[in-house]
Amino acid sequence: MIPFSTPGLQPEQWQHELARAFSDPRELLAFLDLDPADLPAVDFDPANPFPLRVPRYFARLMRRGDPHDPLLAQVLPTLAEHVERVGYVQDPVGDLDAVRENALLQKYHGRALAITTGACAVHCRYCFRRYFPYAEQSSLRHWQAAMKTLATMPDVNELILSGGDPLSLSDRRLATLLDDAARLAQLQRLRLHTRLPVVLPERVTRELCEMLHESRLDVVVVIHANHPNEITPELGCALAQLRRAGAMLLNQAVLLKDINDDADTLVRLSESLFAVGVMPYYLHLLDPVAGAAHFDVDEPHAKTLMTRLCARLPGYLVPKLVREIAGEPNKTPIAP
Ligand SMILES: *Cc1c(COP(=O)(O)O)cnc(C)c1O
Numbered sequence: 001m002i003p004f005s006t007p008g009l010q011p012e013q014w015q016h017e018l019a020r021a022f023s024d025p026r027e028l029l030a031f032l033d034l035d036p037a038d039l040p041a042v043d044f045d046p047a048n049p050f051p052l053r054v055p056r057y058f059a060r061l062m063r064r065g066d067p068h069d070p071l072l073a074q075v076l077p078t079l080a081e082h083v084e085r086v087g088y089v090q091d092p093v094g095d096l097d098a099v100r101e102n103a104l105l106q107k108y109h110g111r112a113l114a115i116t117t118g119a120c121a122v123h124c125r126y127c128f129r130r131y132f133p134y135a136e137q138s139s140l141r142h143w144q145a146a147m148k149t150l151a152t153m154p155d156v157n158e159l160i161l162s163g164g165d166p167l168s169l170s171d172r173r174l175a176t177l178l179d180d181a182a183r184l185a186q187l188q189r190l191r192l193h194t195r196l197p198v199v200l201p202e203r204v205t206r207e208l209c210e211m212l213h214e215s216r217l218d219v220v221v222v223i224h225a226n227h228p229n230e231i232t233p234e235l236g237c238a239l240a241q242l243r244r245a246g247a248m249l250l251n252q253a254v255l256l257k258d259i260n261d262d263a264d265t266l267v268r269l270s271e272s273l274f275a276v277g278v279m280p281y282y283l284h285l286l287d288p289v290a291g292a293a294h295f296d297v298d299e300p301h302a303k304t305l306m307t308r309l310c311a312r313l314p315g316y317l318v319p320k321l322v323r324e325i326a327g328e329p330n331k332t333p334i335a336p
Pocket residue numbers: 098105106107108111112113160330331
């Protein structure tokens with residue numbers, strides 16, 4: 001992961017907040033009134049190549065004194081990540097095979113995905129891109145080359161900005177990316193895959209909303225929330241601004257053991273998302289990335305959960321359960 005910096009520019013307010021993010025598990029546990037002795041499996045290694053990273057806003061959503069808090073469990077490094085499991089690998093979804101040009105991935109018809117940065121505001125322990133070679137593939141150095149390649153792909157009408165998290169780029173930088181994208185005549189839609197509004201709602205600045213509003217492209221923002229406790233009034237305000245800017249809002253979640261693998265939690269997640277103007281989109285089965293096996297929910301249990309969701313929610317609030325299988329022409333739907 002690459003640290004934040006905007007050389008030669010005044011940092012924006014949210015960038016100050018990110019600079020203050022927790023990076024030491026001991027500090028986070030102290031903030032939550034937790035005794036390290038209550039959490040024997042925490043990995044305190046200061047040389048962790050994928051270290052703790054969590055903005056203070058998101059830490060404030062965690063329940064104090066609860067070692068099993070579902071938000072804490074998503075971000076706290078544990079020794080379980082060192083357990084090797086057959087089938088759990090560094091590139092579980094075949095991203096490296098899908099690279100068309102540095103930083104540009106095409107797996108699916110009509111859509112191309114640009115890795116715009118390796119930086120994220122939060123480090124999710126189950127992240128399937130935690131080993132992605134960002135330093136080589138990422139980003140801005142390759143952006144112009146990626147745009148040239150896209151210009152030769154007339155059947156791509158949607159560009160997805162991903163990462164890392166594209167909203168970890170400054171507004172000024174994003175404005176350039178949006179302008180470049182809007183100049184590609186075949187593009188109709190621009191999609192942002194981002195967790196930043198969820199972990200730091202103030203990232204949704206007026207400048208960001210204005211540039212999305214002004215773009216000729218139709219904008220889709222896919223946020224990433226896994227648990228209803230992540231849906232707050234602050235997030236609601238930020239999302240309302242994005243909607244006012246004309247963005248369609250969707251959510252993708254990952255099905256995670258002991259975090260959201262029960263029907264009550266998933267029902268509440270869908271209901272809370274709808275209340276802030278977001279439609280549930282995907283519920284992903286865990287990608288088998290090395291070090292994340294302890295988060296896996298098996299397929300039979302996932303299907304049972306889907307049956308319960310279908311019985312309890314209006315159809316439009318039931319996310320699609322999918323698995324990403326390398327080499328398939330789309331994310332693979334898993335029927336209940
Ligand atoms: C997930 C993904 C997409 C988007 O797929 P949708 O089904 O359209 O959401 C596009 N490109 C890549 C490389 C992806 O991993």
